[in-house]
Amino acid sequence: MYDYHVHSNYSDGEFMGSMLRAAADAGLDGVGFADHCNVSEREGPRRAKKRLGFNLDATYERRRDAIADLRADYDIRVFDAVEMDYHPADEAEIRAFLAEADFGYAVGSVHELRGVNVHRDYFADLPESERAAAVDEYFDRVVALVESELFDVAAHLDIVERNPALRGHATADHYEAVAAALADSSTVPELNAGRVDREYGEFHPNAEFLSVLADHDVAVTVGSDAHTPNSLRERIPLLRDRLAAAGVDTATL
Numbered sequence: 001m002y003d004y005h006v007h008s009n010y011s012d013g014e015f016m017g018s019m020l021r022a023a024a025d026a027g028l029d030g031v032g033f034a035d036h037c038n039v040s041e042r043e044g045p046r047r048a049k050k051r052l053g054f055n056l057d058a059t060y061e062r063r064r065d066a067i068a069d070l071r072a073d074y075d076i077r078v079f080d081a082v083e084m085d086y087h088p089a090d091e092a093e094i095r096a097f098l099a100e101a102d103f104g105y106a107v108g109s110v111h112e113l114r115g116v117n118v119h120r121d122y123f124a125d126l127p128e129s130e131r132a133a134a135v136d137e138y139f140d141r142v143v144a145l146v147e148s149e150l151f152d153v154a155a156h157l158d159i160v161e162r163n164p165a166l167r168g169h170a171t172a173d174h175y176e177a178v179a180a181a182l183a184d185s186s187t188v189p190e191l192n193a194g195r196v197d198r199e200y201g202e203f204h205p206n207a208e209f210l211s212v213l214a215d216h217d218v219a220v221t222v223g224s225d226a227h228t229p230n231s232l233r234e235r236i237p238l239l240r241d242r243l244a245a246a247g248v249d250t251a252t253l
């Protein structure tokens with residue numbers, strides 16, 4: 001099994017060496033570093049990136065050298081990848097950067113909705129109808145991400161479920177729209193374990209969404225979305241069990 005979505009200290013995770021040790025301990029055959037990257041020219045994301053301090057667009061060559069060096073020490077495949085923030089306004093910048101950086105593969109993510117991260121409390125202050133509208137906008141954006149054909153993998157398809165204020169507004173129509181777009185695309189969704197051991201306690205996509213994908217013969221990649229060695233060790237067996245039970249095919253990149 002390959003885990004195509006882990007983080008390192010090149011974004012908001014831990015050292016690559018300790019992540020690789022954990023990947024080997026978990027019995028993985030391969031692991032991909034998909035560190036966060038945002039290349040938007042818009043003011044909000046530029047300020048956010050400055051405050052966070054990690055800029056994979058500025059450091060990917062250094063990380064690439066480090067990955068090449070680490071490969072000698074670990075008996076598993078190691079992929080040089082990226083988790084790119086997607087917004088329709090940023091497509092030109094994303095396309096140019098991905099062409100220049102030439103990663104092993106690119107994971108695309110919708111993290112931003114209404115100018116804020118989907119995790120934010122901002123949504124708890126909205127009336128119910130506005131929360132539902134925000135979730136509509138989110139799924140429109142996921143369809144746009146898939147249709148852009150910019151990415152190999154579409155990350156955590158129902159990430160809005162992580163936010164209790166947005167949870168429960170996703171509908172079968174949303175799932176159908178995303179599944180139909182994926183069925184027509186070379187972009188593959190992932191089975192993401194990023195909140196399986198946290199408050200939300202479910203995989204992305206959830207069981208209903210995953211069965212809609214299976215109905216459309218859409219295969220998935222595996223992504224622990226681990227930021228620490230311990231979460232990687234804990235999530236891989238959970239992902240194995242979920243995949244075995246789900247009846248979806250796995251894709252390799």
Ligand SMILES: [Zn+2]
Nearest residue numbers: 083109155156
């Ligand atoms: Zn993400």
Ligand SMILES: [Zn+2]
Nearest residue numbers: 005007083225
């Ligand atoms: Zn991630």
